[in-house]
Amino acid sequence: MAHALHRLWLPILAMTLAVVASNILVQYPINDWLTWGAFTYPAAFLVTDLTNRRYGTASARRVVYAGFAIAVVMSLWFADPRIALASGAAFLVAQLMDVTVFDRLRRRPWWQAPLISSSLASAFDTVLFFTIAFAGTGLPWISWAAGDWGVKMAMALAMLVPYRALMQILLPLPTDPVHEHG
Template identity: 30%
Template sequence: MEFMTQEATEFFASQAPKGPNALVRAMRALIRMIIPVLALMGVFIWADFGVGQPITLFDGLFLANQPQLQPSQWLTNGHFLVALTFLVLNLTNRRYGAAYATAQVTLAWLILGGLVYYYFVVSEQSFMERQLPSVRISVSFVLALLTAQYLSISIFDWTRGRPWWRAPLYSAIWGTAIFCFIFYPSAKYGVDQPWISQMLSHFVLMILMSFLMLVPYFLARPVVKPLPGFGGA
């Protein structure tokens, strides 16, 4: 986490105004950051809406003789959409490098946090207007996903190159593992729920999503090409 925060700091420092063309470079850096940040925030918002949409497709595949443990009892579209965050980060990392992707994550979370603060504190909206997760679950989710995103960026950067699928697959799988094995124990340990089976089921399904995300990544490769200095097949 400290390493990735340092990378984000170095990125912003590298974009700081210097010389006569400082304003032009700063504007270019800002414009470049808009689409990646909006894409990541869009996935966050989409996943938030998906939390209320249970998935029944996998019922019967896991513990079919125990209906209370079926994935539809806890698995939602929001769980699946978490995998899209790694796809967005992988494409940014492929194009601009790890420092840029780190800045993307940092800015997206800061803006999202600011929006949440404004909505509930400044505009004085009631927390009772919608069913919100507990503080423990919310903190666990943010901590798990933020850690997974930062580390997946490093893994992509370490493994980028040939074959083309190695970096996006490894980063997504490790990101998924980090998310699941941080979120579920921290959010549900001690709770009267079969959280271990939920964690393992979610992990297996997210591994499947990691492979499926190779398809849009492959299709985007001709458009999202690495800038000079960044390797990648």
């Protein structure tokens, strides 16, 4: 377990940074349709999908759990508590969904697993986050959610470029004993 966490420090750090930055930036609207957080959160799906492809589902889940714990605690310092709670709930559900869907699609063409898993998980993340974070506040949260989801869909497509490039670097050799499927 210690070895597993040692080799996952970079994905855990990247996940934490993506979530904390998003929780801060979601508090700053661009207009009635978008907040700045819409542009940073999709990086969390990139981290999950690359970890899943490189190390397998068990390691991807470890990154999700560690990123969740660290990001929620940090978000309580840097964001409104309601946003930190909403983020934690939506993050956990969406990222674990992403890991599961990705794993079921991993043998399909390289682009299908990250695109489909991120798209489905983004829909759940958006609904959960914006409902918990902003319902009843008088803010235009429904239009923010719609704009956020639109950006997440565009980013899911755009993230295929760095995913493919990083996949070439991170994929294990066929004899790599660290690749796990659990």
